[in-house]
Amino acid sequence: MFCYQCEQTAGCSGCTGKMGVCGKSATAANLQDELTGALIGLARASDGNQPGPSAHKAMIEGLFATVTNVSFSDEAIKQQIEAVRREKEALVPQCGQCGTPCVRNDDYDMELLWTADEDIRSLKSLILFGLRGMAAYAYHALVLGYTDEEVNQFFYKGLFAVGEDWTMEELLPVVMETGKVNLKCMELLDKANTTVYGTPAPTEVTLSVEPGPFIVVSGHDLKDLELLLAQTEGKGINIYTHSEMLPAHAYPELKKNPHLKGNFGTAWQNQQKEFDAIPAPVLFTTNCLMPPKESYKDRVFTTEVVSYPQMVHIDDNKDFTPVIEKALELGGYSQTQRFTGINGGNQVTTGxxxxxxxxxxxxxxxxxxxxxxxxxxxxxxxxxxxxxxxxxxxxxxxxxxxxxxxxxxxxxxxxxxxxxxxxxxxxxxxxxxxxxxxxxxxxxxxxxxxxxxxxxxxxxxxxxxxxxxxxxxxxxxxxxxxxxxxxxxxxxxxxxxxxxxxxxxxxxxxxxxxxxxxxxxxxxxx
Ligand code: FSO
Ligand code: SF4
CATH class of the missing domain: 3.40.50.2030 (Rossmann fold)
Structure with a gap:
């Protein structure tokens, strides 16, 4: 495996060997490369063709799944590779069946990227990793029903460039365009969030946890939180945000739920310590998931593109019953637990x-x-x-x-x-x-x-x-x-x-x- 896409990469140069610092196995890393190569193949096949909503979805999900701390499951990645190849096949159905295949639409071999000239590899990495991040934002907008054709089209354009033998002068404008289009993508997500959930208003959020069953929700996906709040209403289960879900408290349409009580824990890298003895399940809607420890792995649930081997995954029908049953079984704390932030404060303000x-x-x-x-x-x-x-x-x-x-x-x-x-x-x-x-x-x-x-x-x-x-x-x-x-x-x-x-x-x-x-x-x- 070779991966150097995040800040914690081994030796500040790259994760190699059997496992990355994040816990991603070499098999999963190589499958993620295969998935990326297939996405570049899809981008190549889109040249002169018109990919539609199902191709856009496969593109966005495929890129998002390769973001750090999202997908650790070989099976889930293999299914995504299949989905991407089906989309390519639909775009260029006869490709490869002629007597002299031109290989124009072939999947890309990521080894070519990792062994390229260092400046070319660097610029292509900026494009590829930027597209992965942007795909996460496009995904959250998409689940709320918001999509933008310029943003969608740029995933193909950017990945096409990664697969080409281009010079620095040709790649630099694509690097800058990735940033420009990402502004549009973040604007789209802002519009989706504020239209569906209202304009965030300053809100004080407690770090204490009340007695009784509760569920901790981590990640960035507000739609999952909304659905979980609806499915737990009137069941005597409280909901606490974790990490990047904290700002959800400020949105009027989420805040109105009285069982959205507070925030548990701090940033993602503390989860193995913070979840160790927690009498409640944790739902991961996006990154950052760390390999769960033995002590709490029966309490971790994933959804969307997050996946981990042998964890219960809540699929697209969004039936959170396994999470709800686990919360009722564990029962929560018997008395209010007063937690504090890193500097000893017992509440925070967001919004x-x-x-x-x-x-x-x-x-x-x-x-x-x-x-x-x-x-x-x-x-x-x-x-x-x-x-x-x-x-x-x-x-x-x-x-x-x-x-x-x-x-x-x-x-x-x-x-x-x-x-x-x-x-x-x-x-x-x-x-x-x-x-x-x-x-x-x-x-x-x-x-x-x-x-x-x-x-x-x-x-x-x-x-x-x-x-x-x-x-x-x-x-x-x-x-x-x-x-x-x-x-x-x-x-x-x-x-x-x-x-x-x-x-x-x-x-x-x-x-x-x-x-x-x-x-x-x-x-x-x-
Ligand atoms: Fe943090 Fe993780 Fe929001 Fe990232 S939870 S590290 S930039 O995924 O996405 O800030
Ligand atoms: Fe290493 Fe994981 Fe970061 Fe890749 S994502 S550089 S494997 S720690």
Whole structure:
């Protein structure tokens, strides 16, 4: 196997051997390569043909399944390979049956990518991993009935480029286009979420768990949470969010359910410790699933494209009865359990989406003009297990008192239970939501730039991002496609950035590797 798509990759260079650091087996990794090769074959076959909704679904699901911490099951990946090949066959039914096959629509051999020239491999990796992240967002929009033809078509265009023998000059525009189209995809998901569930509003969420049966829901899929809330209504079962599901509390149509009680646990990498003794089942709707330990593996359920060998998978009919029965069997705690966040706080606040922040735009602008607000930081992104990620906690703690901290994604658990006080009636710490809500952060930045009649890069705003997996890659590409410069990225730089491509990003976008909070703050504010 070879895989170097996430931040925890072995030796900061690539997972090889029998198993990746994430627990993905070599067999699953090789099958994921075969799936990706089949998707490139589908992209090739789409050239001059018109793939329809079923091909788009196979494309989106196939890409999403290869995101880190999503699919560990050989069987599930094999079924997806079959589904992709059926879609290709439907597009080019006679292909390969002529006397002199041209191999134009063949599946791609991923070995060609992993052994390519390092700069070409780097650019193609940016495209491929960006597409994987974007597919996750397209998937969540699709389950809510929202789809966009430009987004769908770009999956084929991007993958086609990965399979071609192109130069750096030919690949670079596709890298930037991946970011541009991902903005459209995140906008689509924002529209889907806010149309179906309403505009998020600031909401305090307890970290305590009440007595009685309960279910913990992890991942990013709001539709699954909605369905589970409906199926548990009146059954005496409480629902708690976990990790990236926390922002669900802020959506009016989800919040109205009285049995949506609070949030359990912190970011994904702590799950093996946090789920160890929990008297309740856990439902994973998306990443980040870690290999369950013996002590709790009978309590983990998966759905959508998440899969793990021998775990109960809730299929597309969405009958959550096995999860509900497990919650009733385990019974929950006998007394209220008071949990805290990483810094000892017992509640967190979420729901500062672009709708809420922009409704206070006048207040924000006058606080900047009066000097009450000196700087904005967006400290967000994915969390991870590597040491060094307390950089983000320390950065937030050391940020000056006249600064506003916007945050999003699971990296926020490093500091979201801190009380940072207020400036001019505005909380200093505002949780904008999940990773996909980076769309909202872009919207706020563009609105501020307009209010101050300057470019985004001229605002007193710095993006301090933590990356872990491929959704962070597509978000980074979106920010670059908007021309946003001076981003601080950490805790380590992606292994798939070759020295040549990294030099390009530094020269053109002035990307900085996060170093030490005090040094970075000094450089930013000095
Ligand atoms: Fe985190 Fe995992 Fe949202 Fe990622 S839970 S690491 S960027 O999947 O998706 O922030
Ligand atoms: Fe390694 Fe990350 Fe790939 Fe897992 S997803 S095999 S940890 S690089």
């Amino acid at each position: 500062f989406g672009h709708g809420t922040i922009l409704s206070a735009a006048d207040q924000v602008v006058s606080a900047v003009k009066s000097g009450d607000i000196g700087h904005f930081f967006l400290v967000g992104g994915c969390d991870g297990a590597r040491p060094g990620r307390n950089y983000y906690t320390e950065f937030v703690k050391q940020a000056p008192e006249d600064s506003i901290i916007l945050t999003l994604a699971c990296g926020k658990y490093r500091f979201n239970d801190l009380d940072l006080g207020t400036i001019g009636g505005l909380p200093r710490l505002m949780d904008m939501g999940q990773c996909n809500d980076a769309y909202g952060a872009v919207k706020v930045a563009l609105a501020l730039a307009e209010a101050f009649e300057c470019g985004v890069n001229d605002l007193p705003l710095t993006l301090v991002l933590s990356w872990f997996e491929q959704k962070a890659v597509c978000i980074l590409l979106t920010l670059l496609s908007l021309g946003i410069k001076n981003i601080y990225l950490g805790p380590t730089l992606p292994a798939f950035l070759s020295p040549g491509v990294l030099a390009y990003l530094i020269d053109n976008f002035n990307i900085h590797k996060a170093s030490a909070p005090e040094e970075d703050l000094k450089a930013i504010l000095g």
